[in-house]
Amino acid sequence: MTDATANDISDRSEATRGRRDIGIKRRYAAERRFKAYGMIAIGLGIAFLFILLWSVVSKGYTAFWQTEIRVPITFSEEVIGTAEEGAANQSKLMMANYPQLARDGLIQLLEIDPENSEAVSAANGLVSQGVRMELRDMVLNDLQVIGTTEDVWLYASSDLDSALKGSYDLSVEESRRPISDLQLEFIERLEEMGALEQNFNWGLFTFGASSRAETAGVGVAIIGSAYMMLIVLALALPIGVAASIYLEEFAPKNRFTDLIEVNINNLAAVPSIVFGILGLAVFINWFGLPRSAALVGGLVLTLMTLPTIIIATRAALRAVPPSIRWAALGLGASKTQTVFQHVLPLAAPGILTGTIIGLAQALGETAPLLLIGMVAFVADYPETPLDAATALPVQIYMWANEAERAFQERTSGAIMILLGFLALMNLTAIFLRRRFERRW
Template identity: 65%
Template sequence: MSDDTSIAAHHAARKARTKKRYAAERRFRLYGVLAILSALGFLAFLFTSIIGNGWSAFLQTSIRLDIHFDEQVIDPSGARADMQLRTANYQRLAREALAARLGIDADDRTAARDMNALLSRGVVVQLRDMVLDDAAIIGQTASVWLLASGNVDSLMKGSIDRATPEARRQLNDRQVGWIDQLAADGGLKKRFNTGLFVNGASSQPETAGVGVALIGSFFMMLTVVVLAVPLGVAAALYLEEFAPKNRLTDLIEVNINNLAAVPSIVFGLLGLAVFINFFGLPRSAALVGGLVLTLMTLPTIIIATRAAIRAVPPSIREAALGVGASRMQTVFHHVLPLAMPGIMTGTIIGLVQALGETAPLLMIGLVAFVVDYPTTPLEPSTALPVQIYMWATAAERGFVERTAGATIILLGFLIVMNATAVILRRRFERKW
C-alpha cells in the first residue's frame, strides 16, 4: 500500500514539474512575442513620426503670376551680355506682377512691404534661370509659378495657426486675406517640391534642398566601393585561405574584430589627423569623407567576407584539389563564386552603415554651407546625414519638415540597399 502511495506521489510530482515546465515555456514564448511587438511598436512610432512631420516637405506653396519680362529692367542696352542678364532686378518684375494681381497701389509702402513678404527671395533665381535658359523670353509675358515665402508655406500647411492673435502671428490679417484671395482664384497652390531634390544649401527653407548632399554622398560611396570592396575581399581571402596560422595572423584577426567595434568618431579623428593635417587634402572634400568611411567599412567587409568563405563546404576545396587544380584556381574558380552572395550581402550592409554615418564626417568639416554642385570629389560638398543634422539645428520653422523629409529620403536609400542585399542573397545562395 505504501508502495502504491509512493508511486502516486511520484507521478503527481512529475506531473507538477511537467506542468511547471510547460508554463515556463509559455511564459518565455509570451515574453518573446511581447518583445517583438514592442520593437514593432517603437518602429511604427518612429516611422509614423518621421513621415507625419516630413511628408509635407515634398510639397511647396507657389504663386502663379503673369510676369512681364520687361527689357528695360532686364537688359536696357539690348546687348544680351551674360553679366547684365545675371544681375538684373528680377525681384522688381515679381513684385510688379504680384501688385497687379492683388490690385495694390504702388505708392502704399506699408501694403507693398506686406505684399513683398509673400514672395520668397528665391524668385530671383527662378526668373534669372528662365532668362538665361532662353533669352528670347525678354519682352514677353509668361505665366510662372513662383515660390511663396516660408511663412506663407507654413500657413498653407497648418504650421501657423490662424487663430493666433495678429500681434503674435508671422503674417498679419491683411496678408492672410491676400493668401485666401490667391488660393480662391487658383493662383496659390501646394505643388510637388522638385527643389528638395535639386537645390543646394540655403538660409531660406523654401529654397533649401539635398541636391549637393546627394552628389557628395555619391562621391563618398563611390570612393568606398572602389577602395573598401577590393581591399576587404582580398584581405579576407588571404587571411582565410593563404595566411599561415601563427601569432601574427591571430593578432591581425583580433585587431580587425576590435576595429569593427571602434566608435565612428575615432575614424573621423584619424581622418582629420592623417588625410587633412598630414597629407594636406582639402577640408570638406568628398574624397576625404570617402577615405574615412573606407577605413570604417573595411573591418565589416573583411568579417562578412571571411564568414562567407568559411561557409563554403570543405568538400568543394578537396574536390577541386583532387582533380589537379592549384590553390589559386580552387579559391578563384570555386570558393569565391560560391561565397559571392554572402560577400555581396556583407558589402552592401557595410555601405549602408557608411551612408548613414554623421560623426566622422563632422570631424573632417563636411558641415560646410555649399550651394553649388561639386563636380569632382576634391571640391567642397556635404553628405545627406550631415545635411539632416544641419537642418535639425536651424531655427526656422520650415526646416523642421525639411529635416524629416530628408530623413525619409535617407531611409528610402537604406531600405532599397538592404532589400537589394536580401534579394541578391536569396537569388544566388546555394544550399548543401
C-alpha cells in the first residue's frame, strides 16, 4: 500500500470519526434538552399546584378560628321559666327569649345604660344571632342552670369576626365599614377585660347549614357524603368486581363482549352531569325516591364509579401472570377455584387501589348531585339515607354563591377539608398498592 493510499484512508477515518463525534454530541444535546423540558414541565406543574393551594389556604385557614365573647349570662326564671316547668313542658324552653339574656349580659359586662338604645343596639350587634340556639341547648342539656349566672363564651357576629381577622379596613370612615365607632370602643374594652378571644372553630365540623356564617358548618355535609360513599362502596365494588371477573376470565370473545367493553370505556369518559340527568329521570321521576336524599346521590355516584372500578379491576386481573392460572389448573383446580382462590387474591391490591380512587373521584363530584336536588338548605343531621342531606362539594358550591364576606373564608376552609379527605384516600390507595403489590 502506497503512502498516498494510506493517507487517504486515514483522512477518511478521521472524517468518519468526526461525523460520529458530531452525531453523538447532537444526541447528547438533544437528551439534555429533553431532560430540561421535562424539568421545566415538572416545575410548572409544581408551581401551579403551589399557587392553587396557597390561594385556598391563605383565604381559608382563618375559618378554623372563631371569635368568641365571654358574657355573664343570668338564666332568669322570668324569661325561661322554672326548672320544674321546663321538665314538664319543654316547648316553653324552646320558645324562651334567649337573645334577651345575651343582651342583658352585654349591658352588664360593658356597663351600658339600658335606656341608651343606640349603645344597646351596637352591643347586641357584637354577638351572633345564633345565640338563641347556643343558650337554648345549654338549658335543655342541664335544667339546673336556670336561676344561676354563668360566664358563657358566645359566638361573635360575622362582621366582628371578619374585622378582627383583617377582612375589613377599620381605618376608613365609619360609613364604609360594617363596624361602627361605638362598636370599636366596645371591642377595645372587651379586649382589655380579656373577654374577647379567638378559639378553634369546632362548629365548622359539627354545625349544619345556616344563613349566618359564624354558625355555618360542614357537619351535615360530611354525614351526607359518608352515607353516599358507603352506598357507592356497597354497590359499586361487588358489581364492578363481578362484572370484571366475568369479562376477563369467563366471557367468550365475540362481538357482544367487544361491544360491552367499548361501552364501558365510553361510560368512563361520559361527563358526570349526564349521570345526574339519568338519576333524575330514573331514580326520582320513575322510582319516586325522595329528592335531596343520600340514597339517590349514592346510586347516581355508583353508576358514575362503576366504569372506573371495572377498568381498574380488569387491569389488576390481567397483571396476574398466566403461569399462576396454568399451575392451578395443572394441579386439578377448576376454573372457578383458580379465579377465586388464586387470581383474585393476587389482584386484590390493584382492585382496592382502583376502588379507592373511584371513591375519591365520586367524593369530589358536584354536578350530578345538583341535578338531583341536593342543594337543599339542610340544618339537621340525616338519620337515614332517605332523609334530606347535602354533600361537601355541594356545600362548597352553595357557600361560594353567598354575598357575605365571611362565607368566603368558610368556602376556602371547606375546600381544605375536602382536599384533606381526598389526600387521605389517595394516600391510602398508595399505601395499599405498595404494601400488597407483588412483582413478577
